[in-house]
Amino acid sequence: MERFAELLDRLVFTSSRNAKLRLMGAYFRTVGDPDRGHALAALTGVLEFKEAKPGQIRGLVQARVDPVLFEWSYDYVGDLAETTALIWPAKPGANRKPEITQVVETLAETKRAHVPDLIARWLDALEPTERWALLKLITGGLRVGVSERLAKTALSEAFATDLAEIEEVWHGLSPPYRELFAWLEGRQGRPEIDTRAAFRPLMLANPLEDHELDQLDVENYRAEWKWDGIRVQLVAGGGVQRIFSRTGEEITGTFPEIADAMTFDAVLDGELLVVRQGVVASFNDLQQRLNRKTVTKELLRDYPAHVRLYDILFESAEDLRGLTFDDRRARLQAFLERTRPARMDASQLLPAAGMDDLKQLREEARRRGIEGLMLKRKDSTYVAGRPKGPWFKWKRDPLTLDAVLMYAQRGHGKRSSYFSDYTFGTWRPVTERASEEAANKSEVNGWELVPVGKAYFGFTDQELRQLDKWVRDHTVERYGPVRAVDPQLVLEVAFDAVHPSNRHKSGVAMRFPRVSRIRWDKPASEADTLENLEKLVER
Structure with a gap:
């Protein structure tokens, strides 16, 4: 688990694509089977532990530490695995540190009722970074900036093998990929797969x-x-x-x-x-x-x-x-x-x-x-x-409209310390029915804000820091990792299309919304109305 934890820790703090490729390549070349195969499965999102759930982890840590302290810590950190790894009371030497293969194979054989005790013993034995890696492995939310394509590219470069050939056999293989690594290292021929059921990599534009x-x-x-x-x-x-x-x-x-x-x-x-x-x-x-x-x-x-x-x-x-x-x-x-x-x-x-x-x-x-x-x-x-x-x-060129920031939520991975996910709304006239809805809705002179979308990209790192500070300075309500803010800040939102939607209270759903500009200069009262957004609906 130590080598896997080191890999994840370095990947999450590495923004360079080439540096990520080198890190993964070195790991795949120097770590043996089957650990590297299980690590590859984790990085590509193939692993799944049906009997292990985030709720079990929350229950474990709340049994070990003051639940209020945990909730405050989780609220600040914004990531369950990271919070648990840092707050878990250490018991050095309590048990043997598990390797990634032991974790994968044992969890596959363990019934749900016994999973919490198993995880607790592992957490007792591990250091904080190793605990974090273990919990990320179990919950499947690595968020280290590695896609399936990038992991396969790392294999291609590490073993000097054409990426297209790896793609050809990939979907006919399964973890821990022993035959894949044997082929990449020249110990046996290319894996034989059932071509009738094989996926061929797509050509993209x-x-x-x-x-x-x-x-x-x-x-x-x-x-x-x-x-x-x-x-x-x-x-x-x-x-x-x-x-x-x-x-x-x-x-x-x-x-x-x-x-x-x-x-x-x-x-x-x-x-x-x-x-x-x-x-x-x-x-x-x-x-x-x-x-x-x-x-x-x-x-x-x-x-x-x-x-x-x-x-x-x-x-x-x-x-x-x-x-x-x-x-x-x-x-x-x-x-x-x-x-x-x-x-x-x-x-x-x-x-x-x-x-x-x-x-x-x-x-x-x-x-x-x-x-x-x-x-x-x-x-x-x-x-x-x-x-x-x-x-x-x-x-086609994107559509844009000016919306008002209503809620902000902490991000994940490198953004777990920032409020980086933003829910925004547009104005609609207050009706008797609407006025009976949630009391936290913003109302100004007979108009109220109704959420119409959520965005978490489109801004620079510098703008993220500015937005994060603004959210902290203008928070009016707290809901766990979510903050309701004073409705003053206008965001220019770009989106590809808008469609009718019965699933959203506003009655519409945006396609690929993103923040295109922060309108520090514009008063919230001049933001767009829901009626303006409805006029853009593609029916």
Whole structure:
């Protein structure tokens, strides 16, 4: 646990991507099996301990220390693992320090009723940083700035192996990845996986910047709408039907109607949407289907799933990724005409003779409720990752409005000491019904604030420090790690779209809200109204 704790501690305080790669690479090269494999699983979010819950940890620490002291400490620190690691009463030499493999294997075999005693014995034996690493491992919330892609990149660089090859076998392997490391170290051949059920890394696009517009040779690119759904890969053949998200997470069970339609032998790339009578619904409708463990008949009826296909990677056993985009599109069209799968169609190629046509299409995107344009070189092969040049995404300009800061919450990881998550609201007239709601709502001259969104990025580190100080100086109520503030500060919020939502009291939901500017100069009374926001709703 000591080496793993050291790795996490250094990663959380390292902002440089290259430095993170070096840290992980050194760990994977010098730590043996199976510890490094379990560490890799933890970093990539694969590990899950169903019998261990954060509530158990809270109960343990409140039994060991004054509950009031713990709550005050947790309120200040803002992170359960860090608070517990620091406040836990030390018992040096009480037990043997566990290694990461012992933790993983023992928790997998232990019933929920016995888990608290097990965790307590480990906490007694460990130093504060090791306790923190243990609790982060158990709860799964590492938050050390490492994505699955970055961890695999570290393996690629540490063992001089092509990243695309690692991606090809990744989803056919499981922790502690003994055969993966044996292959990377040259002790055995590349792992054999069931290719019929394998995820192939997706090709991604780069944002098209303004300075790149004049250099774009429009004749060599094909244009498509950038649909506002989730990117998926459909893998079918030999009686296997699997649906993967863009990160390779399997979501087949969430969309059984799509899986039922996959009676072909191919690997397809597309966008998962909700479509009713040929009309694409908002992303808010799609959210009703995401992350559902149980899919009811009502969900299937009210939010019918559909896949708009972009590309074909394999047809039967034939790998088509080396073909040009134009050739793959021709193969995709022929495939669809021959197989005619239900709930699927091909994304339309848009006519564009020059830059003026592309600009006009982009202007149309908002009126159509579409995110923007995708531009793909006609001669581009299908390459995993995000190569610069072949594919671009040209999103429509964001919407903005001025909102009033209402609540602030502590962040996580490096931000656990700052109030960095901000809930903001807009003004609406006070009604009799509204006046009977929560008494902490702000009311000024017959107007009250109603929350319309939450943002935790878009500002610089310096602005974060300024906002944090402002929150501390203007707090009026405390709710655990949340602060209600005097409604004086105006934030200019940028967002991609706004949709009707029955899940939010305001009746609307923003898409990708972020803080674009802090309006220190603007009085809160001049912030926008809910009515102004409702006018931007895409129906």
